[in-house]
Amino acid sequence: MSPDITLGQRTQTPPPNHLMTEEKWITRFIFLESVAGVPGMVAGMLRHLKSIRRMRRDNGWIETLLEEAYNERMHLLTFLKLAEPGPTMRLMVLGAQWVFFSGFSLAYLISPQICHRFVGYLEEEAVITYSKAIHDLENGHLPGWKSLQAPEMAIKYWQMPEGQRCMHSLLLYLRAGEAKHRDVNHALGNLDQNTDPNPFAAGVRVQVQSVARSAGVASNAGKW
Numbered sequence: 001m002s003p004d005i006t007l008g009q010r011t012q013t014p015p016p017n018h019l020m021t022e023e024k025w026i027t028r029f030i031f032l033e034s035v036a037g038v039p040g041m042v043a044g045m046l047r048h049l050k051s052i053r054r055m056r057r058d059n060g061w062i063e064t065l066l067e068e069a070y071n072e073r074m075h076l077l078t079f080l081k082l083a084e085p086g087p088t089m090r091l092m093v094l095g096a097q098w099v100f101f102s103g104f105s106l107a108y109l110i111s112p113q114i115c116h117r118f119v120g121y122l123e124e125e126a127v128i129t130y131s132k133a134i135h136d137l138e139n140g141h142l143p144g145w146k147s148l149q150a151p152e153m154a155i156k157y158w159q160m161p162e163g164q165r166c167m168h169s170l171l172l173y174l175r176a177g178e179a180k181h182r183d184v185n186h187a188l189g190n191l192d193q194n195t196d197p198n199p200f201a202a203g204v205r206v207q208v209q210s211v212a213r214s215a216g217v218a219s220n221a222g223k224w
């Protein structure tokens with residue numbers, strides 16, 4: 001609200017011009033997802049090498065980290081079904097990957113705990129970004145996505161049910177994935193990196209589901 005001096009009353013301030021279009025959102029998603037696929041792979045690779053080097057078990061962390069990297073790559077591949085990146089974008093992805101891969105690898109060797117915390121906060125930013133896109137879609141700012149179906153690859157990967165295969169549903173699935181990455185990384189950041197077992201390992205998930213089933217509680221420990 002802003003005061004209107006001439007009329008002596010308050011009038012509604014018009015909203016700022018809406019700048020994000022479908023194309024701009026996709027460009028942003030492609031770049032962000034290309035970066036998001038790096039940390040899980042770096043962390044999984046470094047833990048894999050450490051396990052070999054020290055001839056010790058990894059306590060089930062590697063599978064979750066690689067699964068996260070795979071999931072992020074699926075996010076990227078989904079958007080690539082909707083747009084074809086130009087040479088500038090490809091160059092940006094190349095540069096960002098080189099810088100982020102090198103920097104994150106070094107940081108992970110120094111302090112994996114801080115790296116997981118950092119990724120937890122990055123994933124929270126991803127949740128906020130998807131929330132903004134969902135908000136734009138729900139408020140009619142992205143008419144091109146109103147009746148657009150999710151790519152077939154995404155429908156298969158997330159097993160999207162009939163009637164929930166539109167862009168809105170897809171963005172909800174992606175946001176849920178980012179929220180899961182956030183929670184997993186913050187949880188891993190709380191653990192002793194050398195001795196604690198990974199609570200998200202498949203074996204542990206099966207145990208949680210079985211305990212939840214016997215207690216009559218629904219468990220959401222499934223695909224991200």
Ligand SMILES: [Fe+2]
Binds near residue numbers: 036
């Ligand atoms: Fe992602």
Ligand SMILES: [Fe+2]
Binds near residue numbers: 036126181
């Ligand atoms: Fe993520």
